Each structure stands twice: as structure tokens, then as C-alpha cells.
Amino acid sequence: MENLNLFIRSIFIDNMIFAYFLGMCSFIAVSKNVKTAFGLGVAVTFMLTITLPINYLLNRYVLSTGALSWLGAEFADIDLSFLSLILFIAVIASMTQLVEMAVEKYAPALYSSLGIFLPLIAVNCAILGGSLFMQQRGFGSVWTAVCAGSGWGIGWLLAITAVAAVRERIAQYANIPGPLRGVGITFIITALMGIAFMSFLGIKI
Amino acid sequence: MAEKISNKSVLFNPFSKDNPVLVQILGICSVLAVTVKLEPAIVMGLSVIAVLAFSNVIISLIRTTIPTNIRIIVQLVVVAGLVVMVSQFLEAYAYAVSKQLSVFISLIITNCILMGRLEAFAMANRPWPSFLDGVGNGIGYSIILVIVAFFRELLGSGTLLGYQVVPDAAYEAGYVNNGLMILPPMALIVVACIIWVHRSFNKDLQDK
Numbered sequence: 121m122e123n124l125n126l127f128i129r130s131i132f133i134d135n136m137i138f139a140y141f142l143g144m145c146s147f148i149a150v151s152k153n154v155k156t157a158f159g160l161g162v163a164v165t166f167m168l169t170i171t172l173p174i175n176y177l178l179n180r181y182v183l184s185t186g187a188l189s190w191l192g193a194e195f196a197d198i199d200l201s202f203l204s205l206i207l208f209i210a211v212i213a214s215m216t217q218l219v220e221m222a223v224e225k226y227a228p229a230l231y232s233s234l235g236i237f238l239p240l241i242a243v244n245c246a247i248l249g250g251s252l253f254m255q256q257r258g259f260g261s262v263w264t265a266v267c268a269g270s271g272w273g274i275g276w277l278l279a280i281t282a283v284a285a286v287r288e289r290i291a292q293y294a295n296i297p298g299p300l301r302g303v304g305i306t307f308i309i310t311a312l313m314g315i316a317f318m319s320f321l322g323i324k325i
Numbered sequence: 326m327a328e329k330i331s332n333k334s335v336l337f338n339p340f341s342k343d344n345p346v347l348v349q350i351l352g353i354c355s356v357l358a359v360t361v362k363l364e365p366a367i368v369m370g371l372s373v374i375a376v377l378a379f380s381n382v383i384i385s386l387i388r389t390t391i392p393t394n395i396r397i398i399v400q401l402v403v404v405a406g407l408v409v410m411v412s413q414f415l416e417a418y419a420y421a422v423s424k425q426l427s428v429f430i431s432l433i434i435t436n437c438i439l440m441g442r443l444e445a446f447a448m449a450n451r452p453w454p455s456f457l458d459g460v461g462n463g464i465g466y467s468i469i470l471v472i473v474a475f476f477r478e479l480l481g482s483g484t485l486l487g488y489q490v491v492p493d494a495a496y497e498a499g500y501v502n503n504g505l506m507i508l509p510p511m512a513l514i515v516v517a518c519i520i521w522v523h524r525s526f527n528k529d530l531q532d533k
Contacts, residue, residue, distance in 0.1 A: 141509060144353035144435040202413065205431055206405045213398045242397055245354045245435040252431055296533045299524035303350055304517045311513035318508070 123267040132319060136246045137279035138314040142219055143246030145254035148306055157231045158277070160241075165273025168250050171215055172269030173195060173262045173284055175208050175251040183207065184255075201255075204296025208251045209242075216242040246276055265296075283309055336457040339465035345438045345467040346516070347523050348530060352438035355396045355429050356470055357463065357512040362423045363486050365425045366474035368415070370467030374460060376433055377442060382458035384447040391448075400443050439465055473515050481506030 136142045145163065151157045182188065183204045188195035220238050224231045231238065241247065250272050259265050286309050290296065296305050345351045352373075357415040359369045382401050384391075390400050412430045415423040423430060433439070442462055478484055480503045485489035491500065505511055523528050 139509065141354050141357040141512075142432075144357065145351055148353060202409060203432060205409055206402065209401050209405050211436055213401050239377075242401070242435075245432050248383050249432060250437045297521075298528075300517070300523050301531060303523070304520040307513045307517035307520065311510040311517070314510035314513065315508075318374065318510070 123263055126264060126306050127267040127271040130268050131275040131278065132271070132317065133323065135275040135279060135317055136249070137273050137276060137310070138317040140249065142246045142249040143276060146241070146244055147276075147310075148303060151280050151284040151287055151306065153288055154281060154284045155207065156230075156233045157228075158281045159233065161273075161277030161280045161291070163223070163238070163241060164244060165270065166248060166274075167212070167215060167219060167244075167247050168269040168273035169266060170269075171208075171212050171247060172250055172254055172265045176209050176213075176254055176259060176262055176265035178207055178211065179255050206254060208248060212247055212251070213242045246272065279313070285311060286313075331459055332454055336461040339458075339461040340468065341465075341523070342527065344367050344465045344523075345441070345462045346466055346492050347520055349441060351439075351441045352436045352466055353516070355432060355436060356466075356473060356516060357509060359426055359469060360474040360512055361477050361481065361507055362425070363471070363474045365422055367428065367467075368419065368422050369426060370463070370470045372411045372415070372430060373433060373436065373438070373466055374463030376404065376411055377439055377463040378459035380404045380407055380439060380450050381442060381447040383454040384443050385450060385452045386457035388448050392515075396448070397440075400440065404439050404443075405417045405434050406472055426443055438462060444478065469516070469519065472519060473512060475513065477506050478517055483512075 133139070137144070137147060146160060150160045181190065183200045185199040185201070186196050188198050188200075216238075219241070223238065249268055254265055254268065259268065283306065287306060288303060288310070301307075339345055343349065346353065346356055355369060355373075360366050375473075380400075380403050384400060387399075408431060411433070412423065415426075415430060442458060446458045450458070477487070479490065483489060483496075483502050491502075
């Protein structure tokens with residue numbers, strides 16, 4: 121039950137885009153049309169769902185204070201948490217490489233439309249941010265990590281798809297002042313949606 | 326990089342014409358998240374300048390020996406090492422600020438400016454221009470950070486660097502701080518306004 125709550129919280133209240141602004145770069149650049157945006161969103165969700173439990177296990181059994189006690193009593197007070205950044209990013213980068221190869225093989229159309237942004241998932245702040253939040257908040261179990269990861273991923277997917285849909289329409293029908301076209305208006309759309317998402321803050325679950 | 330670019334333009338272009346935030350749209354996440362107050366924004370800017378300059382130099386030094394297949398991992402490891410150093414340094418000497426910045430110092434690793442510059446510049450250029458490119462882009466990024474933080478702190482809390490600038494008389498006359506400026510969405514609007522102003526002066530950057 122608690123995990124279900126966390127899952128829903130992660131989608132709406134702790135939304136990666138609207139509450140923390142993580143993963144903005146690819147968010148702004150890839151949200152030009154709904155199809156690509158959805159593809160990237162699925163890739164990010166997938167990555168978050170996989171890397172969060174892996175990094176949770178790393179944190180639980182290798183990195184945090186006393187985590188190495190399963191090796192023997194003399195390892196009980198070793199604290200390796202300063203290594204966590206490097207290990208987390210290595211896990212994320214290698215998982216990205218795997219996903220990239222899989223997408224290239226099974227969905228070449230998506231692969232070519234995502235272009236440079238597929239390898240850049242490795243440096244999508246949302247994914248590393250997820251792992252760091254996991255460490256900061258001290259999640260209790262692997263399931264918690266899976267629920268939070270997939271929730272954050274789906275929240276990201278939701279956000280990018282919604283904004284891409286608005287952008288598609290706006291590009292067709294609206295007469296935007298020249299300097300705001302493209303990037304500028306996207307920022308404003310995102311801000312307005314962020315304000316709308318803040319209404320979820322009042323919900324207690 | 327086919328054509329030869331002078332060191333001077335490498336250093337100064339990112340300030341405005343090729344600004345990493347406004348034009349290349351890199352590193353937005355941290356611009357939005359750390360700009361509630363001016364002080365963390367300045368610290369963040371300095372950290373990014375340091376990490377960017379040195380990672381550019383290191384990658385540029387070893388650019389011919391990195392196998393292309395694993396270059397992203399190599400770059401990330403170099404950057405991660407530097408970021409760990411910066412974050413340990415801040416925890417030791419500026420604990421309060423590093424608490425405020427929380428995960429965002431660590432997130433310099435995934436700051437797209439770093440990967441973007443490493444891929445686009447340091448992999449193809451000699452160490453000295455790479456260093457200048459790193460410093461230039463870092464400063465271009467910090468300028469935006471400081472502008473956004475200036476407006477958000479001034480309008481949102483009526484202070485600058487923690488000192489009150491809006492006089493008490495104004496509050497007595499009914500002036501109220503705009504609480505909305507502290508909330509995250511307003512950062513997006515401030516950046517959008519900066520883009521608006523910037524692009525109306527640089528017509529060639531406009532879409533269509």
C-alpha cells in the first residue's frame with residue numbers, strides 16, 4: 121500500500137519535470153512532436169525502472185556505512201558513499217549502451233528520430249537524480265525503488281507527451297512573437313503546466 | 326572543426342552569441358533549480374566553471390587515446406571524479422551552501438553543458454583552446470544563473486545575497502513579496518523572458 125502511494129506521489133506530486141526540473145535539456149529539445157517525445161519518454165521510464173533498483177542494491181550492499189558487513193566483521197565500519205556518484209553513473213551509462221543497442225536493432229525508425237538524444241539519456245539528469253534521491257531518502261526495499269523509479273519515469277513521460285502535444289498545436293495555429301518562437305514558448309508552456317501540477321500538492325495520500 | 330577559430334572568439338562567443346543556456350539549450354535543469362537565492366547560484370556557477378574547464382583540458386589531452394565506443398563512459402568518469410572533488414571541497418568549506426544545493430552539485434555530472442562541450446569541442450581540439458572554451462561556456466552559464474537568481478531573490482524575498490534591499494517603508498506602504506517567484510515554475514518564465522530579450526536583439530537566432 122505504501123509503495124502504491126509512493127508510485128502515485130512520484131507521478132504527480134514529485135514529478136521530475138514540474139517539481140524538480142530534472143531532464144529539462146532533452147525535454148526541451150525533443151518535445152517538438154508527440155511521437156518522438158513518447159518514444160523518449162518510454163526509454164527514460166525504462167531506464168529509471170531498471171537503474172533505480174540496481175543502484176539501490178549497490179547502495180545497500182556496497183556503498184553505505186556498514187554495508188560491507190556481509191564480507192566479515194572487519195568490514196563493518198567502512199563507508200564508501202563518496203564513490204556512489206561514480207558507481208551510479210557507471211551503471212547508468214552501461215545500461216544506456218544496452219538500451220541503445222536494443223532500440224537500434226528492434227526499432228530503427230525510433231532510433232533515427234531520437235538521434236543524439238539516445239546516448240544522452242546517460243546524462244539525462246532525471247535518471248541520475250532518481251538514484252540520488254533514492255540514496256538521500258533512504259528507501260526501505262527494492263520494491264520501493266522500483267515503484268519510485270517507474271513512477272518518476274511515467275511522470276516524465278506524461279509531462280513530455282503533454283507538452284509536445286501543446287507545442288504541436290501551437291506551432292500550427294498560433295501567431296507567436298518571433299523571438300519567443302521555439303524554445304521561448306516551450307519554457308512558458310512548461311511553466312504554466314508546472315503551476316497546474318502544483319495543485320496536486322494539496323492531495324494527501 | 327574544419328575552420329580555424331581564434332582563441333578569443335572561443336572564449337567570448339559563449340557569453341552571448343553562442344550562450345550555452347540561451348542558444349545551445351544545455352544545462353537548463355540546474356538553472357531552474359538553484360536560482361531561488363543569489364548565493365547558491367554564484368557557488369554553483371563557480372563550480373561549473375571549474376569542472377568544465379578542467380574536464381575539457383583532461384579530455385582534450387587524452388582525446389587521441391580514447392576508443393570511440395566507450396568515450397561516453399570515459400568522459401563521465403573524468404567528470405565524476407572532478408565533481409566529487411568539488412562537492413567534498415564545498416562540504417568542507419561552505420557547508421551551509423552545499424546543503425542548500427543538495428543533489429545539484431552532484432548533478433553537475435549530468436549537466437548537459439559538460440557532455441555537450443566535451444563531445445563538441447574537447448574531443449576535436451588542443452588543450453589550450455579547450456580550456457578557454459570551458460571557461461567561456463562556464464561563464465556564459467553563470468551569467469544566466471546570476472541574472473535569473475537576481476530577479477528571483479529580489480522579487481521573491483526582497484533580499485540580495487541575504488541582505489534586505491526593499492526598504493521597510495515599502496512593506497509598510499503595502500508592498501508584498503511575490504511568493505510566486507520562489508516557486509519553481511517562475512524560473513522558467515524568467516528564462517523565457519531572457520530568451521525573448523536576447524533573441525529580439527539577435528534576429529538571426531529566431532526560429533523561422
